[in-house]
Amino acid sequence: MYVDTDVVLAVLKADDWLSSVVDLETIDDPKTSVATCIEVQYAMQGEWDREQRATVHELIADEGITFVPLRPEHVAAGSALQLSYDRLNLFDAIHLGVATVLEEPIVSTDTLYPTIEEIDHIDPRDLE
Numbered sequence: 001m002y003v004d005t006d007v008v009l010a011v012l013k014a015d016d017w018l019s020s021v022v023d024l025e026t027i028d029d030p031k032t033s034v035a036t037c038i039e040v041q042y043a044m045q046g047e048w049d050r051e052q053r054a055t056v057h058e059l060i061a062d063e064g065i066t067f068v069p070l071r072p073e074h075v076a077a078g079s080a081l082q083l084s085y086d087r088l089n090l091f092d093a094i095h096l097g098v099a100t101v102l103e104e105p106i107v108s109t110d111t112l113y114p115t116i117e118e119i120d121h122i123d124p125r126d127l128e
Contacts, residue, residue: 002099003030003065004108005039005091007124011063012040012056018109018124024064026127027107031066033074035094074098081119087112 007027010018024030037060041053052059061067068074078097082088088096092110096119099106105120106113113121 001027001030001122002068002095002102002104002106003027003032003036004095004106004110005032005036005043006109007107008032008036008040008060008065009043010124011065012059022124023127027124029066030064030107031068031102031104032060033068033070033094033098035070035091035098036060039091068098068102070094070098071101074101077101081116085112085116088116 006018007022010016010022011024013019034057037057040056044053057067074097075094076097077100078093078095081096081100082093092112095106096113096116100119105122107122107124107127109123109125113119
């Protein structure tokens with residue numbers, strides 16, 4: 001399953017609003033893209049020091065989340081979705097593009113995802 005940035009942050013931050021709910025053991029073969037590293041660094045700029053942000057890829061890998069290389073076909077799939085859905089931002093489009101090409105569900109609390117017909121979305125709060 002492809003995990004979105006909110007799930008990764010829940011794993012990395014003990015005080016995250018979602019951390020008490022996310023259990024990687026319930027997520028089959030968790031994976032994410034290198035774009036998640038960039039997004040986490042951006043999101044944590046005011047909270048984490050430079051060293052912690054610079055090693056986020058190691059923190060994610062240490063949690064057992066596999067990295068998927070970002071490929072042109074992922075970007076193309078995300079761009080196609082972004083053209084169809086006005087509210088889809090750049091990072092969300094990339095995540096959905098990767099999940100779509102991999103034919104994997106995306107695990108996320110993003111409220112936009114259930115409205116996108118082309119993807120299979122799973123809310124991590126529904127996993128047991």
